[in-house]
Amino acid sequence: MIAVVPSSLKPRKRPQQARANATLDAVIEATIQLLVKDGYPQLTTTRVAERAGVSVGTMYQYFPHKQALIYAVNERYLARLAEKIEATCQASYGQPAELMVEALIDTYWKAKTERPDVTRALYRSVVEMDNEALLAEFATRTDAATTAMFSNASDAAFADIASVNRVLVTVIFGTVRNSFERAHSDQDVEDLRRQLLVMCRAYLQNCVRVDRELR
């Protein structure tokens, strides 16, 4: 499954000089800031340009329309998140499965809570955007990374690794997201994180047990 950027969301022009790259970065940064500060409904092209210190016309040379702003922001965000996950996965090769899960939970949770306002703002920004391609690409990247990791566990060989991987990833990512929606106290979040690890560990042991019985 290859994720393709919808043609309507591609930039009109690719920057060729240094100043143009600076403009592009400024616009994306301004978009994030305004998204965080005022939310999507208040986000207007004029305001973004203003905050970026750029004229609207310039913006429209690189972004065909407003949605492309949101798309670009999410694209960057997800790319960085995927990189972090890939790095964690590679660093965990050959470890026992339980440590892998722990590393995965820590990395993902940390990435999401580092800038909770940004996380929240992006969660809410997805309305106007056709984000399926973006999420699909993110999913394939991370699935590849986590699957490779789990199949290299030092202490377990899973019968149906695709299933185990899907379960762990969906549960972990989903739990983090849901924890954002229910505004838990810091203390509750900390407990939740620990318990999630306990839960995943229990699941892994169960998988191994079932595996043994099947042999």
Add this chain to the structure above:
Amino acid sequence: MIAVVPSSLKPRKRPQQARANATLDAVIEATIQLLVKDGYPQLTTTRVAERAGVSVGTMYQYFPHKQALIYAVNERYLARLAEKIEATCQASYGQPAELMVEALIDTYWKAKTERPDVTRALYRSVVEMDNEALLAEFATRTDAATTAMFSNASDAAFADIASVNRVLVTVIFGTVRNSFERAHSDQDVEDLRRQLLVMCRAYLQNCVRVDRELR
């Protein structure tokens, strides 16, 4: 924590005659339909009124502004979902904890997948709306129900029931949501559901084991 409906979102007038109630229902139904069909960005007050077979003016007698439409839709949806969960919880009193978790997963998953298009549309509709109050109310209702249920389990008494409850609820609800974002095949979803139950069971057994050791 008592959830209060933001005053700006309350209807201007409460319907007093039968036809007014019909109007209200028609508007809410029309909002859902358009949300599903075209998504939030295309949702205009005129279109909603048109589809509801009502004039815009009438709509504005019951909804102070557009956001109130979304609010009302989500309010109804969450109220019904909470009712279903409460019913399931009450029906499970005195059962073993594992069956409780199974019932909870089944109820929630079924409720969300019954009308996947509606679920998806509402997930995406939350932009303009201050949905914190709504979600908080939903959370307190369901937390009360599930906590009461789990404390009535026939086979387990949890040391920290608030924690166990928080974990299970957040994991289950979060997993369902995440499963919607990653467009899994029906087969994968079915497997995921089963494995989620396995995971929760493993967690419960772990809780009980830890409990025993503490005594």
Add this chain to the structure above:
DNA sequence: TCATAATATGAATAATTGTTCAGTTTGGGG
């Protein structure tokens, strides 16, 4: 240095759309 392509400007445009309100219709109680 100069020509040219890249980049930047921002007032003007065009279209959309949320909201109002003066007037009409409907229904129920007396």
Add this chain to the structure above:
DNA sequence: CCCCAAACTGAACAATTATTCATATTATGA
């Protein structure tokens, strides 16, 4: 049956805002 409040109508208004384009500025490389 009749009256008054409740419910309904929809053209008109006001405001916002995404997008364009004719023009100006800046960088590059020959």
